[in-house]
Amino acid sequence: MLARLRSDIQCVLDRDPAARSVFEVVTCYPGLHAVWLHRPAHWCWTHGFKWLGRFISHIARFLTGIEIHPGAKVGERVFFDHAMGVVVGETAEIGDGCTIYQGVTLGGTSLYKGTKRHPTLGKDVVVSAGAKVLGGFLVGDGAKIGSNAVVIKPVPAGATAVGIPARIIPSKTGESADVTDPKFQASWPDRQHRQPGAPDCAAVVRDRETLAVIA
Numbered sequence: 001m002l003a004r005l006r007s008d009i010q011c012v013l014d015r016d017p018a019a020r021s022v023f024e025v026v027t028c029y030p031g032l033h034a035v036w037l038h039r040p041a042h043w044c045w046t047h048g049f050k051w052l053g054r055f056i057s058h059i060a061r062f063l064t065g066i067e068i069h070p071g072a073k074v075g076e077r078v079f080f081d082h083a084m085g086v087v088v089g090e091t092a093e094i095g096d097g098c099t100i101y102q103g104v105t106l107g108g109t110s111l112y113k114g115t116k117r118h119p120t121l122g123k124d125v126v127v128s129a130g131a132k133v134l135g136g137f138l139v140g141d142g143a144k145i146g147s148n149a150v151v152i153k154p155v156p157a158g159a160t161a162v163g164i165p166a167r168i169i170p171s172k173t174g175e176s177a178d179v180t181d182p183k184f185q186a187s188w189p190d191r192q193h194r195q196p197g198a199p200d201c202a203a204v205v206r207d208r209e210t211l212a213v214i215a
């Protein structure tokens, strides 16, 4: 428990050059408070105390300006930087080490209850200020989403997506992939989200060079 709190604080110190001390991080970082309040909210949600989970989440939203549905799964060392105006939907999953800036929505485009409506972020994903990631698909490990991008299709591991609708920016080899291209979609085996036993997308598309070959 103590080790987990230390790791939460350390990840802020590591990723925000403006953070000066542990005391400052503990007292002045709403992103940290939101993560800490999400844990009891999520516990309540998954242990049959759904109203209490929602209520804790509501209090957290009031205090921090960050709305994380208690059903959302948030990994270790997740850092919401500034983070005012962030919305994380019920079926969203945020992998270990992700960084999420202010104004981000991890939202859905369908209204069907009980379905995977919100995105899954792999490990160490960066979602920049104002970006909207909409739908129940996967953003692969280490991917980066540019500020104000609107992402409506999966993003391969290690890729950078920018623009509206988001496109994968050219790799170092000068080639690029359009995530709305059916050929690209067909080459992407894990479009919705990681299922038990499904292939690990991160192993399929590991970096920009691999992506360029697919494109």
Ligand SMILES: CC(C)(COP(=O)(O)OP(=O)(O)OC[C@H]1O[C@@H](n2cnc3c(N)ncnc32)[C@H](O)[C@@H]1OP(=O)(O)O)[C@@H](O)C(=O)NCCC(=O)NCCS
Pocket (backbone or CB within 6 Å): 082, 101, 126, 127, 128, 129, 144, 145, 146, 147, 148, 149, 160, 162, 163, 169
């Ligand atoms: C998206 C981001 C993470 C990518 O970082 P990176 O991999 O180091 O890549 P670069 O910053 O070099 O950008 C790569 C290209 O994408 C372009 N790009 C970056 N962000 C973009 C955006 N939001 N929309 C359109 N194009 C964008 C850059 O102009 C650059 O194009 P170029 O190669 O033609 O010059 C980073 O650019 C970024 O925007 N971070 C913002 C973080 C944030 O929200 N900060 C707010 C703190 S308060």
